[in-house]
Amino acid sequence: MVNELRELMREASGHPPQDRSDIRALVGSGRRRLRVRRATQVGASALAAGAIGLGSMWWLNPTPPDLTAAGVPRAEGPVIDLGDARPAVEGQHYRELTSYTNEDLNADNGQYFDGVTDDGLILFRDGPRSNQLYPRFALLDPATGEKEWLPRLDTEQSQMWAAELSRERLVLLSPDATGAGGGPESALAAHVFDRSTDSWSTLQWPGLPDTDGPWGARVGPDGRLYTKVPATRTQVPEGGWPMGPDGEADDSGASGESFDLWSVSLNDPSDVRDEGLRVGSFGFDGDRLVWTDSSNGAAGMVHVRDLDDGEETSFDPRLGDRCNLLGFDVAGGRIAMTQYCGTYEGGVRDDRIQVMTTEGEEVITVQDSGVDAGDLVAGGDFLTMTAYDRATGGSYVYDFDEGRLLRLSDGHSPWAVGQGPTPGDQFLWNEPSGTKVPMFGRSGATVHLGELIR
Amino acid sequence: MRDEAAYVEFAQSSRDRLRRTAYLLCGDWDQASDFVQEGLIRVYVRWPRLVRNGGELAYARKAVVSAYLDHARRRSSTERPAEADPTLASSEDVAVTVATREALMAALAGLAPRQRACVVLRYFEDLSVADTAALLRCTEGTVKSQTSRALFSLRSTLEESPSGEPAEGAVSW
Structure with a gap:
């Protein structure tokens, strides 16, 4: 009897249509999920991040993690935690320029803010969705709400990241579906929208080796696109990573990986250059190139090169022994390094955003369980970050001049509804919205575009 | 930090099999891809x-x-099997196969999700009762009872299937 059922099921599932999913995209999703894995666990619990705002209900008001009690070592230099934050006040600390809510991203993709142009227009993306397989882009005026739809970008369905949103051009990057494929590396493609001619062009560079992906590429001060080509990878130690107190594999203290820095022209597909420099993370601060020896593990040294005269300085950022460098941003003479430094008793994480000057002086370290994604905004005068712990979840901003940490929201959505470059003192953040769902906490998210008040 | 080459190799080698399992669970290839x-x-x-x-x-x-x-x-749980691929129904033998498949998928769609999971794991993935229980985080007794009810329901549904003799004849348990 059951043998016939077996045969029927094998036959019924034996002629699958072609699977068009992309393993490289899977790896990218895995990397992002890894970075917010605690958020995922929180979201899968009965308490959604969006419910934290109901503070009067005592059972929904969890206690912030106690890092000291869990045995987390204190970072060097000036340290603050998320408990030091005061609520941000709209009109006093920031102005909200506009917002957009997707109620149900669990069912399908929706609409997104992919950054803001130098002249203040939001790059608004619609889709791709199940009934619209290609993304549509518009420039949205936050003051009037009017959208100017751009001509269709004729390309493979692919996720894109904005690398430059200037008055002259919009530069979006995507992994190239025609690349070698299979591995985590991917060929790179740039989609450039010329705002003067109202037209798209897509560039690929035959001479460029497969890269680490579009998310780490940056446009330099010379207008060229700089990208990382994998050179060395961290190997999993013999026997695998040790298991942390929370039962998860704990890969803190990894040795890090490195990349060869290449640059390409955004006009000429034959113009490809190996910069002859091995880096971990990198970024540009005006006419200075700042990089680490390695990333996604130990950082090594930080190097700062003046691109005008070639003068170079280096310093040891003194990351903790177990700290993996996961995020890197440079602006206004400051460097923000987002790190994961291990998991301790009770699942308490040692997460840090360490800010140093480009001269190697410690500025501040935000150290807490679940703090992530340190980004320098407003020319490097402010640091934005997100947090995923039940008690402290939300978006935050640190004012370097005032030395104060402000909490913008009581919840952060794992849906990436707002990302990309922003001009002046503008910045993007999000909040959960919609109904409660497993895995992602809430079914939707609201993206906010704000402007800091100095 | 991760051995991504090994992961990619694993993902490539396992996803077809996983997709078949997911298809039997949900009855839709696109949705199966999403689950995988x-x-x-x-x-x-x-x-x-x-x-x-x-x-x-x-x-x-x-x-x-x-x-x-x-x-x-x-x-x-209202998913129903996707429409049969018309490119496959080009001969009488294939038509019989398609009808049988439709009948099976319709019968599976009538099961409660955990019953359906029990059937697929036990008789497609060939997992033992103990392994199925561990995967579903329930007792072995629950797996046995869920499977028993599922088989009873499948038998009843397929015997009443309007798809005709092939389906009835194909499932005689």
Whole structure:
């Protein structure tokens, strides 16, 4: 009897249509999920991040993690935690320029803010969705709400990241579906929208080796696109990573990986250059190139090169022994390094955003369980970050001049509804919205575009 | 930091099999791909530990089933099999096969999600009662009773199937 059922099921599932999913995209999703894995666990619990705002209900008001009690070592230099934050006040600390809510991203993709142009227009993306397989882009005026739809970008369905949103051009990057494929590396493609001619062009560079992906590429001060080509990878130690107190594999203290820095022209597909420099993370601060020896593990040294005269300085950022460098941003003479430094008793994480000057002086370290994604905004005068712990979840901003940490929201959505470059003192953040769902906490998210008040 | 080459190799080698399992669970190939994608992302997150313990495929299977059950909990279980691929129904033999497949998928769609998972895991994945119970995080007794009810229901549904003799004749248990 059951043998016939077996045969029927094998036959019924034996002629699958072609699977068009992309393993490289899977790896990218895995990397992002890894970075917010605690958020995922929180979201899968009965308490959604969006419910934290109901503070009067005592059972929904969890206690912030106690890092000291869990045995987390204190970072060097000036340290603050998320408990030091005061609520941000709209009109006093920031102005909200506009917002957009997707109620149900669990069912399908929706609409997104992919950054803001130098002249203040939001790059608004619609889709791709199940009934619209290609993304549509518009420039949205936050003051009037009017959208100017751009001509269709004729390309493979692919996720894109904005690398430059200037008055002259919009530069979006995507992994190239025609690349070698299979591995985590991917060929790179740039989609450039010329705002003067109202037209798209897509560039690929035959001479460029497969890269680490579009998310780490940056446009330099010379207008060229700089990208990382994998050179060395961290190997999993013999026997695998040790298991942390929370039962998860704990890969803190990894040795890090490195990349060869290449640059390409955004006009000429034959113009490809190996910069002859091995880096971990990198970024540009005006006419200075700042990089680490390695990333996604130990950082090594930080190097700062003046691109005008070639003068170079280096310093040891003194990351903790177990700290993996996961995020890197440079602006206004400051460097923000987002790190994961291990998991301790009770699942308490040692997460840090360490800010140093480009001269190697410690500025501040935000150290807490679940703090992530340190980004320098407003020319490097402010640091934005997100947090995923039940008690402290939300978006935050640190004012370097005032030395104060402000909490913008009581919840952060794992849906990436707002990302990309922003001009002046503008910045993007999000909040959960919609109904409660497993895995992602809430079914939707609201993206906010704000402007800091100095 | 992760051995991504090994992960990619695993994902490539396992996804077809996982997709078949997911299809039998949900009755829709596109949705099956979504469940497999979700499952493989979960595998990526836990990859180092899985590699150490050698449980990559078992965890991937569990993740796919969990993604299906999570989805089923969110929605009423109203999925019905996708329409048969017309390109396959070009001869009488193929037509019989398609009808049988439709009957099976319709019968599976009539099961409660966990009953359906029990049937697919026991008789497609060939998992033991103990392994099925471990994957679904329930007792072996629950697996036995759920499977028994599912088989009874499948038999009843297929015997009443309007798809004709092929389906009835094909499922005689």
